[in-house]
Amino acid sequence: MAELRFLRVAPELWRQGIGKQLSQTAISWCRDHGMRSLILNTTSPQIPTPGLYFDLGFTETGRYFKGMF
Numbered sequence: 001m002a003e004l005r006f007l008r009v010a011p012e013l014w015r016q017g018i019g020k021q022l023s024q025t026a027i028s029w030c031r032d033h034g035m036r037s038l039i040l041n042t043t044s045p046q047i048p049t050p051g052l053y054f055d056l057g058f059t060e061t062g063r064y065f066k067g068m069f
Helices: 018-032 050-055
Strands: 002-004 038-040
Touching: 002 018, 018 038, 018 050
Parallel strands: 002 038
Antiparallel strands: none
C-alpha cells in the first residue's frame, strides 16, 4: 500500500495537466513496485481537483477533519 500526500501545483499553473502528469507518474511507480492500493488524501483548498482524481480511478471512501494545526 502507498499513500499520495501533499501533491501541489501552484494556482497560476492549474489547468495545464501538471497535476495529472504528476499523479500518473506516482500511480505508475506504485504499480511498477507492486503496490496494490494507493491512498490519496486531499484538503479543501484543492477544490478544483476532485474530477481529476476520479478520472484517474480514485474513489471517495470517506471524509474526516482532524482540526487545525
